[in-house]
Amino acid sequence: MTLSTMLASMGEGMLRTCAIFFLTLIFSMPLGMIVMFLRRSRFRIVREITKIYIAIMRGTPLMLQLLAWYFGPYYLFGMSIRGYRFPAIIIGFAMNYAAYFAEIYRGGIEAIPQGQYEAAEVLGYNSVQTFFKIILPQVIKTILPSVTNEVITLVKDTSLAFTLAYNEMFSLAKQIAASQTSFMPFVIAGIFYFIANYVVAFVMERIEKHYDYYK
Amino acid sequence: MILQMNGIKKSFGSNEVLKDISLQVDSGEVVSIIGPSGSGKSTLLRCATFLETIDSGEIIYMDKQAVTTGTNGQAVYVGKNELAQVKRYFGLVFQQFNLFPHYSVLKNIMDAPIHVQKRLKEEVHQEAMELLRKMDLEARADAYPCQLSGGQQQRVAIARALALKPEILFFDEPTSALDPELTGEVLKVIRQLAEEKMTMVVVTHEMPFARAVSNRVIFMDKGFIVEQGDPEEVFGNPQQERTKQFLKNYQR
Amino acid sequence: MKKLFALSLAAVMALSVLAGCGGKSDSGSTAATTEAAASDAAYVFLDESLGVESYAIGFRVGDEELAQTVSGAVQALVLNGTYDEIGEKYPDIKDYLCLKAEDIDEASLPAEGSGDSSYTFKHGFDLDYPPYSYLQDDGSVGGFDVELCQAVCEYLGWGYEAVPFNWDAKDMELNAGSCDCIWSGFTKEGREDDYTWGITYSNNTQGIMVAADSGIKSLADLAGKSVGVQTATSAYDMLEDSQKELADTFSELKVYETYTVAFNDLKAGAIDAIAIDMTAGAFLIANDAK
Numbered sequence: 001m002t003l004s005t006m007l008a009s010m011g012e013g014m015l016r017t018c019a020i021f022f023l024t025l026i027f028s029m030p031l032g033m034i035v036m037f038l039r040r041s042r043f044r045i046v047r048e049i050t051k052i053y054i055a056i057m058r059g060t061p062l063m064l065q066l067l068a069w070y071f072g073p074y075y076l077f078g079m080s081i082r083g084y085r086f087p088a089i090i091i092g093f094a095m096n097y098a099a100y101f102a103e104i105y106r107g108g109i110e111a112i113p114q115g116q117y118e119a120a121e122v123l124g125y126n127s128v129q130t131f132f133k134i135i136l137p138q139v140i141k142t143i144l145p146s147v148t149n150e151v152i153t154l155v156k157d158t159s160l161a162f163t164l165a166y167n168e169m170f171s172l173a174k175q176i177a178a179s180q181t182s183f184m185p186f187v188i189a190g191i192f193y194f195i196a197n198y199v200v201a202f203v204m205e206r207i208e209k210h211y212d213y214y215k
Numbered sequence: 216m217i218l219q220m221n222g223i224k225k226s227f228g229s230n231e232v233l234k235d236i237s238l239q240v241d242s243g244e245v246v247s248i249i250g251p252s253g254s255g256k257s258t259l260l261r262c263a264t265f266l267e268t269i270d271s272g273e274i275i276y277m278d279k280q281a282v283t284t285g286t287n288g289q290a291v292y293v294g295k296n297e298l299a300q301v302k303r304y305f306g307l308v309f310q311q312f313n314l315f316p317h318y319s320v321l322k323n324i325m326d327a328p329i330h331v332q333k334r335l336k337e338e339v340h341q342e343a344m345e346l347l348r349k350m351d352l353e354a355r356a357d358a359y360p361c362q363l364s365g366g367q368q369q370r371v372a373i374a375r376a377l378a379l380k381p382e383i384l385f386f387d388e389p390t391s392a393l394d395p396e397l398t399g400e401v402l403k404v405i406r407q408l409a410e411e412k413m414t415m416v417v418v419t420h421e422m423p424f425a426r427a428v429s430n431r432v433i434f435m436d437k438g439f440i441v442e443q444g445d446p447e448e449v450f451g452n453p454q455q456e457r458t459k460q461f462l463k464n465y466q467r
Numbered sequence: 468m469k470k471l472f473a474l475s476l477a478a479v480m481a482l483s484v485l486a487g488c489g490g491k492s493d494s495g496s497t498a499a500t501t502e503a504a505a506s507d508a509a510y511v512f513l514d515e516s517l518g519v520e521s522y523a524i525g526f527r528v529g530d531e532e533l534a535q536t537v538s539g540a541v542q543a544l545v546l547n548g549t550y551d552e553i554g555e556k557y558p559d560i561k562d563y564l565c566l567k568a569e570d571i572d573e574a575s576l577p578a579e580g581s582g583d584s585s586y587t588f589k590h591g592f593d594l595d596y597p598p599y600s601y602l603q604d605d606g607s608v609g610g611f612d613v614e615l616c617q618a619v620c621e622y623l624g625w626g627y628e629a630v631p632f633n634w635d636a637k638d639m640e641l642n643a644g645s646c647d648c649i650w651s652g653f654t655k656e657g658r659e660d661d662y663t664w665g666i667t668y669s670n671n672t673q674g675i676m677v678a679a680d681s682g683i684k685s686l687a688d689l690a691g692k693s694v695g696v697q698t699a700t701s702a703y704d705m706l707e708d709s710q711k712e713l714a715d716t717f718s719e720l721k722v723y724e725t726y727t728v729a730f731n732d733l734k735a736g737a738i739d740a741i742a743i744d745m746t747a748g749a750f751l752i753a754n755d756a757k
Contacts (some may be wrong), residue, residue: 001604009606067636074643081643118266119313123379124302124331133326137317165632165640167594172602175594177727179601181754214316215361 001180009176010188013169020089020158020168021196025151027094032101036109039102050102057099066092066163089161097154104146108139141211148204155196216277217242217304217383217414218263222284223272225255225262232258233269234438240383243412247425247446250435251461256418259435260387263416264307265298276304277382303332306376310388312368314360320347320371321356324378332379339378346374350404366397370404377408384408386417402428422465426450434458510676510733510752512745515686517673517705517713520656520744521565522599524665525649527641531663537588537648538666539576540619546571549622550668553614557598559749560611565670582623590616591646594631595725597750599652612650615668634699652746654701657708671744673702676752678733683740690716692739695729698722702742726751 038050057065070088073079081088112135120130159170167175169192173185218240225233232255240246248256261267263274265281269290274282281301285291292298314323324343328334347353350370360368369389376384386405390398402424408415409428419425425432426446433443434455442455453459524541526534544550545566554561592600592612600610608629620627630646638661640646648665655664675694677683683692694717696703703722706714714720721738723729730751732738741748 001606005604005606009602067639071636071639071643081645085645113311113313115309115311115313116315119309119315121266122264122302122305122307123327123375124299125327129330133330134315141317163633163636165630165636167631171594174725174727175602178595178725179597179603181727181730181751183727183731211317214359 001176003184006176006180006185007188010169010172010185010192013167013172014192016161016167017158017169017192020093020161020166021154023090024093024097024154024158027090028097028101031094031098032105035098035102036105039106040109054099054102057096058103062092062096062157062160063163065096066160068092069095070164085164085166089164089166092164093154093157093161097150100150101147104143104150105139107146108143109135111142112138144204144208144211148201148208151200151204152197155200156193216240217244218416219273219275220259220263221273221275223259223262223274224270225258225267226270232438233262236272236435236438236440238433238440240414240416242382242414244414244431245409245429246416246431246433247429248416248418248433248435249420249422249425249461250441253437254435255438256435257387260307260385260416260418264305264385265292265302266307268292276301279304303379304382305385306379306381306383307385307387308369308372308376308389310391312360312365312372312392314368314372314375316360318359319356320352320358320360320363323360323371324375327375328378343374343378346377349407350374351400364397365393366400369393369401373401373404373408383414383416386415386419388418388420390419390421422450422462434461436461508752508756509679510755511679512674512676512748513683513685515675516745517675517702517710517742519670519672520654520701521667522652522669522671523655523667525641525653525655525658525662526647526665528661528663530647533647534663534665536577536582536623537619540622541615541666541668542566542571543576543579544615544618544622546573546576549618550615553611553618556614557611559598559753560669560671560746563670563672563746564668566666566668577623579622580624582620582625584624584626587626587628588616588620588623589628589630589646589648591630591632591637591640591649592651593634593637595634596652596747598746600631611669612652616650652744654704656701657704671701671746673705673742674745674748675740676733676743676748677740681739686713689713689740691718693717693719693721693737694740694742695721695723695732695738696742697726697729698724700744702744706742730755 035050035054038046039054041047041050066089069092070081070085073084074081116134116138117130120134125134158168161168162171162174170189173189176185177183216239218238220236220238223233223236224231236255236259238259248259250256258267262269269282271284271288271290272282273280273284273290279297279301281293281298283291293301315326318326321343324346325336325339328339328342329336344353344356347356350373352367352370352374355363355367360371363371389405390401393401398421402421405415405417406428417425417429429446431443432446432449434441434449434453436457442449442453442458449458450462453462524534524537541550546568550564550566554564590613594600594602594608596610598610599612600608603609608631613629617627630640632640632646637649641649649662652669652671655667675686675689683689694714696706706720721729721732723732726741726743726747729738729741733741734755743751
């Protein structure tokens, strides 16, 4: 296998890796917001259920969760799972990362001084305005470093999609390594992850800078 | 009459913080509330501004009854929309300023008038600049709170409260978080407002200031109003033993 | 898009090769198996083996009819020569193909084109298992099992769908219906009751691979040596079960996720031997000799 064929086949895997990465972020970040609200609900039962959800998502390997999301519908309800492979991967990743993001958001929100809420209340802001205009922008600034960590972990976690036989970049690397008895695919994979994370760190740093105008 | 509070009672758990407080503030009046820490004066202010809910009693702003006492003796608040109307009558300046750190000075002042009161941006901008001039902060309009001194931040907070054109302005220990050399600039602003006949209730530890600026001084201790009256009377010739003791401690 | 990717990555790779971490992959290699291990190969198998196993097609328990049809088609392909033709392409396993035309009774076999043309047969396999199923040099899916299965579908008139799966999840994939069979150098021994088995089309011998100059000549010589094996393989199962006594003489049984890594450890001298089936081992040796 020539280097260019190797890169071409891995390139396709890289696109799939990117698809998992971006779709997971697009779904898990807002979902994490909802989970965070449920976690802070004034109804005890909702809080407790959300806590259990977060505990499961954070306390079990993502690999098992992916298996459960994909095969669950068949084993529990006898449903056909044809064509469900990719959606299951995205659901699995998004649900898992939403739990982590929810806890990051919660930490950020709890770090906002009570005085900010009181000032907003006295000035007459309603609760929606208070959240989106006053609290959220400050939360974003506080949580950016933790979010960066999580996003970098996600880049590397995408390789777990192979659990559901989705040929993303790293599974292709393993397959090519096996058929060619070569470590080269792993070197390429390593460089890919490094570059991807470098880009992530760069982008996040720019965003952090954007919020640097106040302390 | 701007504010009337009758028979206010408030407990935190088993700790009774306000024990049957009644208070009336008339238009143009400047009322200082003094007293040792834990006397309930800050809680009284927080109850008046609805940051805390009272257990029983009534609160009336202008002609609007915000809180009544139900048949069972419990306080009953009016509905959300009516309460929002009442909230327009007052402003509050916090001990810790509580400016929005991500907004510039100008935006801190303009945002609520535009988005809460739905007033025109141009008009609000003009008024905000006017207020900043008054606070002697015109040059810092585009600065962020973190770039300002504590005294400057508190003056912005006052401008922010005034921008909503309240009938009455509450101050909760407005100089307690400031370095001593910065308290003067904030007190000067409050004094200026008093001259303009702004109705104000000030919880403070600044005795000379309370004596010089207010029309009436209220001394609170252990959840009661112990003594109130003309500042010269209260400071110069206190009637109650507790007041004498407190003022004596303060003069040392 | 693909080209763009390849180009930009090639640039990065060139840098990394200069930096001294390059592999040997741009040698423009031809078919992996054309040059079988010569007598002067650097790695050899011991004469003694660990045991023999048979590779068969695994179906869901109860899928008797499907198993019979597919097995019949495989036999028909033996008779018309396709089976051997495909075998020619994979010299490493040619000697292990156990179906012979003279043993087959033609009468019971399904006729060519007798299958339902609207049916698509879903072939479940591991893409990590050369030479039975693996990624070809041109990046396509191939291997002996893949080609044979495609030939079966063509013979019967069925559609063919490749379902490469994660080996650890093979049973879930099969039971959930994502695939109709497991056909990927799949060992029957020890799993007799877990599947409805189709025909055994290949044998394999589990052996011990060592460096030719290692001085290890017999299983007894392995005492005190470090031996590597891939997890979830027959070689591993044997060392845990029927050959447990032998395994106990090793200084260490090192379990790898893939043989690729184990083989690199052997080359680096980090381990002394690898327990592996002969065909997969021959594939590693042949590829290394290039």
